Amino acid sequence: MKFPRATDLEGIAGREYQTDIILLDIIKFSLLSNERQYQCLFYLNKIIRTITNLLEVGSVLRGEKVIEGAIPTGDGSYFILNSRIAGYGPLLALFLRNFLLLNNRLLNNLFSGVRTSVHHGSIIPIRFLGTKNFVGDGLNVCARLLAGSVQSKARRFYRNDSNYVVVSGGAWETFNALFPPGTPDVTAYLDKISFSHSREFSIKDKHKGRPGYKIRFIDSAKLIGSAPPRPKERLVS
Numbered sequence: 001m002k003f004p005r006a007t008d009l010e011g012i013a014g015r016e017y018q019t020d021i022i023l024l025d026i027i028k029f030s031l032l033s034n035e036r037q038y039q040c041l042f043y044l045n046k047i048i049r050t051i052t053n054l055l056e057v058g059s060v061l062r063g064e065k066v067i068e069g070a071i072p073t074g075d076g077s078y079f080i081l082n083s084r085i086a087g088y089g090p091l092l093a094l095f096l097r098n099f100l101l102l103n104n105r106l107l108n109n110l111f112s113g114v115r116t117s118v119h120h121g122s123i124i125p126i127r128f129l130g131t132k133n134f135v136g137d138g139l140n141v142c143a144r145l146l147a148g149s150v151q152s153k154a155r156r157f158y159r160n161d162s163n164y165v166v167v168s169g170g171a172w173e174t175f176n177a178l179f180p181p182g183t184p185d186v187t188a189y190l191d192k193i194s195f196s197h198s199r200e201f202s203i204k205d206k207h208k209g210r211p212g213y214k215i216r217f218i219d220s221a222k223l224i225g226s227a228p229p230r231p232k233e234r235l236v237s
Helices: 034-055 057-061 089-106 137-144 148-158 169-178 184-192
Strands: 017-026 067-072 076-081 114-128 131-135 165-168 195-197 201-203 213-220
Touching (some): 017 089, 017 137, 067 131, 089 165, 114 137, 148 213, 165 169
Parallel strands (some): 114 165
Antiparallel strands (some): 017 114, 165 213, 195 213
């Protein structure tokens, strides 16, 4: 057996980068029948294609992928956004949740609900068994944002609705940098989709000695029927 040499691992730092990461968790997905699990992912795939077309981000990226990769979990999936559109993560998460809930009603409650977290953090792409995959602390933070302590805070903002979207402090800052509050076109768009957000909360990391996180909950009472403002001058070139 040929083991990797230390030199094989050189350059990892050069591959690490920051972007928006979305974690979609379908509540009690693993308890569904095989047929229902298949149906969930089938419609999720269609919804993602619809959303990326709706946002018209593709024209900004000139044919590049909006979502760089997806990592299936036991109850959903991570979605890694193209770093050039970092800041769109919170809106994409809202669109995913709203479209999924709409389709769920049309499909006679295929699943129990959906929770979504968004974080702007570090990831490293890696080839694993011939397939593009990702590792990094950004993924870990996204998972911690769906912890039990977050759920209790979410109930207050959503009035006991468990279908929430939680955004880390880093993702919130990146969102506001791309869509500055008070900018006329941004304000008009957020009003149009009935966008709202909670105050900032602090949560502890489950691992002792690690710093906690700042979070907010966001909501949109309407399905999005038009693309948000496209701040080309603020997108990463």
